[in-house]
Amino acid sequence: MRARADVVIIGGGVAGCAIAYHLAQKGCNNVILLERHYLTSGATGTCPGGIRFQLATEIKVQLVKASAEILRHLRQEAQYHHDLELKWGGYLILAYSPEQLEILRKNVALQRSLGIGVNLITPEEAREIVPQLHTEGLWGAAFHGGDGQASPFHVTHAFAQAAQRRGVAICTNTVVTDIQTRGDRVTGVITDKGAIATSKVVNAAGLEANRIGTMVGVDIPLSAERLECCITEPVEPFIEPFVISFWPFFGCLQRPTGNLFLIGAASGLPEGLDAEPSCQFLLEVAPLLVRALPALRNASIIRQWVGLVPTSPDEHPILGPVPQVRGFYVVAGLSGQGFMLSPIIGKLMAEAILGEEPSIAIDKLDLGRFERGERIEPPFPLV
Ligand SMILES: Cc1cc2nc3c(=O)[nH]c(=O)nc-3n(C[C@H](O)[C@H](O)[C@H](O)COP(=O)(O)OP(=O)(O)OC[C@H]3O[C@@H](n4cnc5c(N)ncnc54)[C@H](O)[C@@H]3O)c2cc1C
Incomplete structure (x- = not known):
């Protein structure tokens, strides 16, 4: 050194x-x-x-x-030999109540004023974007096709x-x-x-x-915000955007490799730096994910872990x-x-x-x- x-x-x-x-x-x-x-x-x-x-x-x-x-130019500028798995499939943010929809409406207005082409859409329009989406109980969603993911x-x-x-x-x-x-x-x-x-x-x-x-x-x-994640075996193309709900928090995205990345937060777990995965996560979050995307019922999870988000006040x-x-x-x-x-x-x-x-x-x-x-x-x- x-x-x-x-x-x-x-x-x-x-x-x-x-x-x-x-x-x-x-x-x-x-x-x-x-x-x-x-x-x-x-x-x-x-x-x-x-x-x-x-x-x-x-x-x-x-x-x-x-x-x-x-990020768009990183692979070339860094002369990196692997794929960054950069994919612009969008984010679909779900609203399950009129109050949630109102928050999304205000956010969409703010983001549009900043030049972001995000739209507030109906459950039917959301389903056109994600045919696998179960829309019962859904009041609407915010969608921006220019959002994305990378490895x-x-x-x-x-x-x-x-x-x-x-x-x-x-x-x-x-x-x-x-x-x-x-x-x-x-x-x-x-x-x-x-x-x-x-x-x-x-x-x-x-x-x-x-x-x-x-x-x-x-x-x-x-402080540490505790989230839990799972990855499934690769499946056929399933969803383009990152489908996410903030209230309660859960989400699903598909990696370019076909694996589904599932994320959520379970309640009643110890706070702080405990990084042990819990059964509670699967018991609480899996039903929410399956309600939104019923085909997830058949997904095989190959790994589960805890992530601690380094959060400022x-x-x-x-x-x-x-x-x-x-x-x-x-x-x-x-x-x-x-x-x-x-x-x-x-x-x-x-x-x-x-x-x-x-x-x-x-x-x-x-x-x-x-x-x-x-x-x-x-x-x-x-x-
Ligand atoms: C489950 C989960 C989902 C998330 N989803 C997203 C998302 O979709 N999009 C997004 O933008 N962000 C997301 N985040 C947030 C994002 O992951 C973090 O904000 C980001 O990775 C923080 O990066 P960092 O480099 O600051 O910290 P870290 O990645 O934690 O790196 C800090 C490093 O410092 C090292 N270190 C600590 N102490 C010492 C020491 N004494 N000596 C030497 N090294 C030390 C550690 O080992 C560690 O590798 C998510 C976070 C989690 C946990």
Whole structure:
């Protein structure tokens, strides 16, 4: 391991790897990325990789638009040899009550005002898009055909491999145990494999970002939202869009490989970092999925796991430098949109680290907003 770096990134999830990629693209390649396990071993490797423009605030929509542009060109620009499994099949968001439909109506109005071609549709129209959909009890849906999905594994590795080719050192199985400071400045990082002298540290440690923050006396407010996921054996083409309900939360998407990715949240489970899959998930969520998509009754599940979403208090990312510790940057609390937003977050963080003009203003997403009482409140309750 190198003993000195211009920038040390902690965390080999999609966010850390995207930052490494954009730094290297800008010619900053004396960079070390430290990952305690393997790349994608955190939240990134548990998520379905959904990309949706149907988001509740202007800043998120702005970020996802820019991310989608990066993703469209990533395979070529990163000279990545595998398919990113990028597919623009849309998101169909279901409403099972007049109140839910009203929330979708307001969201659709907001998103359309931001140039997103999303539509509020009837149950019959939803069924034309997804012939497998059972519409009993359905009041309507929101649909945007330009939403999509990609493989979190391939996207993360595409960023990481391109960064490595440009000189970034990626050290897996390397745990950050402390951060050194002198006065109010970062001076180095201590790992279980040795020390690295540096003046810039990026904390992209996912749910561990709070623990990393305490190493320099900074409190990063995070909680873990527990979701459960299953993957089925591959089946014939079944659904194009990601079919999802937020109330209660469940969803199904089909991977380009044919496997169905099922996701949901069960009630009454322990909070915190418990990552044991539960029977309750299947008992509660499977009936909801089968009600919406009856053909799922015959699907064979081959794996079930828990994913912990690193969630900030206002479900918006926490981004940027921390003024009280010079050289310390936070990229945390990416919440339920961390995969889709990381491609542009990587670029914005690289700009911040290199002192460049930001391509999108992110000062309102700083850590200080919680102390100032300036949380970002979505106008309507949709994340
Ligand atoms: C079930 C589920 C479904 C989701 N669905 C979507 C979706 O459809 N679309 C979407 O955009 N987002 C989704 N998300 C959210 C998204 O997965 C996360 O926001 C995103 O992956 C966070 O990326 P990250 O790089 O910040 O964190 P992580 O992927 O958690 O990476 C952090 C890394 O830091 C490492 N680390 C921690 N401590 C240390 C240390 N001391 N030393 C070295 N390394 C350390 C960890 O091992 C980890 O690999 C979902 C999340 C879950 C759990």
